[in-house]
Ligand SMILES: [Fe+2]
């Protein structure tokens with residue numbers, strides 16, 4: 001590559017960032033793209049929605065906070081950050097223990113897919129919208145997600161693999177969500193993304209001997225981007241209070257439960273990765289849930305009771321059902337299919353059991369805005 005070519009970290013729009021990645025994509029591996037193509041309940045999905053309804057959102061009720069947040073995004077403090085520097089140590093991918101290598105690559109591919117999923121959704125909103133507030137916000141957020149996805153792809157490329165982002169945009173299946181479900185799901189995924197990245201960053205700051213890959217050094221600025229994306233969705237919900245009232249409180253509980261339990265199941269599928277980081281996935285899960293719950297009190301009238309005696313046992317029941325479901329699918333045949341139906345039913349029952357744990361009421365503050373505090 002030309003030494004003076006622009007890097008996706010410096011791109012000012014999502015389109016520019018993706019074009020730079022596409023130019024580098026000549027060696028993209030089919031297997032990584034295949035992993036990213038998978039559509040199961042647990043892997044990151046691509047979303048589409050009613051863009052006209054989202055475009056009609058009015059942010060006037062939160063104008064002062066909105067303008068301050070958008071000023072910060074416009075100033076773009078992380079421009080140029082998401083690229084390798086002299087702090088990036090070369091990794092001996094071939095020397096890495098094979099179990100760890102497989103799990104770490106899986107982690108990078110699914111993180112890249114999740115970043116890119118946000119990028120595609122936000123970029124589409126920007127493209128279709130006419131409301132200047134909405135279009136500007138989604139322009140900045142898609143710009144950030146394109147840089148994040150591009151940076152993970154840079155890391156993967158060193159291992160001889162990478163995700164073909166252009167192909168994914170065209171070929172991956174899109175799931176339709178009503179706008180209000182997009183607000184709950186993306187608000188939560190931005191905030192839990194912040195909590196996940198900052199928890200790992202702080203842990204490795206205290207225990208640098210566990211930092212087996214340089215990408216973790218970039219996590220602080222990274223999670224600050226996710227934090228401000230979450231702030232934007234909190235303001236959108238604050239400006240439209242019906243979204244967090246009445247029957248919608250049930251949907252908030254549903255999304256909290258879905259996002260937390262999915263994270264629990266997914267993280268426990270990567271024991272070697274967490275052992276290499278010196279992190280117990282159960283501790284990590286509870287820590288991330290606690291931070292996310294504390295943050296989400298800015299806008300959600302409830303939090304989940306993650307210290308309830310039934311909380312962890314029911315998460316575990318869901319995890320075991322998912323392990324059995326995977327095994328049954330791999331086994332195949334008629335017995336495999338029957339076992340899969342039974343395991344899916346058990347996973348569903350565990351999810352409903354989690355939903356029946358009473359939530360904790362929360363008095364939402366008059367002002368939403370928070371700064372990253374962890
Ligand atoms: Fe991101």
Ligand SMILES: [Fe+2]
Pocket residue numbers: 118145190225226229
């Ligand atoms: Fe984000």
